[in-house]
Amino acid sequence: MTIFTAPVPNIALLGFGAIGRALCSNLLTYRCQIGVLLRDGASAPEQSGVRFFNDVNALLASEPSVVIEAAGQDALKAFCPVFLEAGIDVIAASVGVIGDADFEQRAAEAGQKSGARLIFPTGAVGGLDYLHVVAQAEDLSVVYTSRKPVSAWVAELESLGFDPQTLSEAVLLYEGDALRAAELYPRNLNAGLTIALAAGVARTAVKVVADPAVLFNTHEIEARSSFGEAFMRFANLPSPDNPKTSAITAASLLIEATRYFAERLAPA
Structure with missing residues (x-):
């Protein structure tokens, strides 16, 4: 044989x-x-x-x-x-x-x-099957918030005049559509575009936050439609070699x- x-x-x-x-x-x-x-x-x-x-x-x-x-x-x-x-x-x-x-x-x-x-x-995120399903609803709206530690945004904060070492409050770095967010922050916002592709780019708003109070790379997804409402939160450990990405x-x-x-x- x-x-x-x-x-x-x-x-x-x-x-x-x-x-x-x-x-x-x-x-x-x-x-x-x-x-x-x-x-x-x-x-x-x-x-x-x-x-x-x-x-x-x-x-x-x-x-x-x-x-x-x-x-x-x-x-x-x-x-x-x-x-x-x-x-x-x-x-x-x-x-x-x-x-x-x-x-x-x-x-x-x-x-x-x-x-x-x-x-x-x-x-770095889950819940995409749910978003694919509710994308059938014409009234679907999704808000994705990327909330990461200050260490992931040192250069961006400094360019805005903030001192990352002394920052004590969260800073909203961006609010708008997912395509523009991925263009502005190509090393940080892949998750946002993944969510937008599942739910619909035109129906997904993105917020980017540098937050000294968080230790994890946090992804928050709020979805509302005629099917109902969902809130999903994923808090991932940053990569020890690159805080902009998750392990x-x-x-x-x-x-x-x-x-x-x-x-x-x-x-x-």
């Missing part, structure tokens, strides 16, 4: 910052090949079991099964169409790129040619990868 075994998943990571490093550490506990595309000129860190690339063509030559993006909107805009055109699916953390019409067109054209997909995980983001990407490969991504 001949036994056929599925090939070990070959996973490429785009980015090796706080999220990328955490995701890589988690993936190393599974049986898979891991390659990482670094910034031009960046030195390869000492990390056993991982191949590092500075050139996208070299990464493509390694024939990854999927690319997982954890590098930010600019990197996703630059490389996602390249991967899709090569027939490689992309799992992306930076959902904020959806607000860029040029990117959407390039990604759609590349995906249509090859059949490859661009996949966005749920990220759970890397875990969300890992779960999406395990779903993508199903039983093929097995513990080492």
Whole structure:
């Protein structure tokens, strides 16, 4: 009897910052090949079991099964169409790129040619199934409030004349639509756009708050419609390496990868 075994998943990571490093550490506990595309000129860190690339063509030559993006909107805009055109699916953390019409067109054209997909995980929030359901109501209105510690907004507060070290009251940094919020704060507002895409961009208002009283990256969702009302609150630990993002983001990407490969991504 001949036994056929599925090939070990070959996973490429785009980015090796706080999220990328955490995701890589988690993936190393599974049986898979891991390659990482670094910034031009960046030195390869000492990390056993991982191949590092500075050139996208070299990464493509390694024939990854999927690319997982954890590098930010600019990197996703630059490389996602390249991967899709090569027939490689992309799992992306930076959902904020959806607000860029040029990117959407390039990604759609590349995906249509090859059949490859661009996949966005749920990220740092839940309740999206509920929002998809109540989006059927014409009177739906959603308010999403991002409330993060001062450490996530140091540069922004200083630009407004606040001293982050002595701030004693919450500061409203932004109030408006989700697309503009993701454009202004590409490293902070992916969750807001994820919610807006589920509920409807035109029906979702966004508030961005720097709050010295909170220790967690907090996401508050208020939804009202003819179906009823809902209030959801998610308080996530900030990444120890980057307070602008939540530690759970890397875990969300890992779960999406395990779903993508199903039983093929097995513990080492």
